[in-house]
């Protein structure tokens with residue numbers, strides 16, 4: 206079991222990836238960032254109701270992890286899931302329409318920000334109850350194994366899920382039944398306004414893997430390549446040996462918990478937030494790709510333009526989509542009789 210935090214050197218001359226991959230990683234992170242900036246704008250304009258939890262600052266985790274997956278692998282997440290769903294390949298326009306509560310949204314406008322699902326890309330939600338989807342991920346992995354498949358499941362969750370019973374039940378079953386699931390904890394150091402130190406007796410989250418005999422490691426979650434390498438190791442173990450893994454990605458949310466806590470300024474110091482912004486995963490990776498000669502300034506401008514155009518289209522699509530009809534309130538639900 207690895208015990209160190211994996212971090213690539215900032216000045217590494219060669220990143221060990223090709224231009225195509227560099228372009229894809231940067232594009233996917235920029236797409237998430239832009240999508241969420243536009244979602245925040247739409248929320249302020251009253252176009253999005255209910256909850257909205259932004260992933261800004263954490264993009265390297267979803268993008269690094271997804272870059273190791275096949276399209277038929279599964280991803281499942283909590284409520285801060287726009288980035289995971291986008292990274293898995295969902296159409297930004299249909300996600301935006303869901304946030305707007307419109308009928309062309311991924312969940313027909315009936316789920317909203319916290320309940321994105323997309324069978325087309327094997328994205329299994331979007332779960333608002335902290336910890337609830339961890340046993341579901343184990344169940345999906347069990348189904349894959351039972352049916353003789355070789356897909357894997359990546360389950361994203363926050364540090365706030367670790368003290369919950371579901372985390373421990375799921376880790377136990379995954380280890381006991383040797384399930385092809387990767388538990389990927391996004392440790393952003395806060396659960397709403399509660400810091401990690403106030404909630405966990407053991408703050409080295411990766412160590413919980415040890416007691417269950419699950420391969421585990423911590424990784425710099427602001428470093429897309431470090432995340433990619435750690436998850437690739439876990440995917441290889443899961444796909445071939447049906448061995449689960451626990452990865453703790455150390456990351457940071459630049460915004461508050463939700464739009465009701467826009468800056469997270471009550472429980473964090475301004476200095477802390479500014480210090481973490483120096484580790485902005487998009488800027489760090491962009492600069493490394495430039496320094497390594499993988500991308501030029503013109504490439505980056507082209508990616509940026511492409512991303513901005515696509516997200517503008519997503520907003521226009523969401524704006525144009527009608528509201529779901531009232532009769533839809535009684536469809537897609539479980540009911541007796």
Ligand SMILES: Cc1ncc(C[n+]2csc(CCOP(=O)(O)OP(=O)(O)O)c2C)c(N)n1
Pocket residue numbers: 285333334335336362363364365366393395396397462
């Ligand atoms: C079982 C349960 N308890 C409490 C809540 C209220 N709640 C919503 S988000 C949250 C914090 C979770 O933090 P974390 O898992 O670290 O995720 P992050 O928001 O940092 O991404 C809490 C306690 C909930 N949704 N579900």
Ligand SMILES: [Mg+2]
Pocket residue numbers: 363364365391392393394395396397
């Ligand atoms: Mg957290």
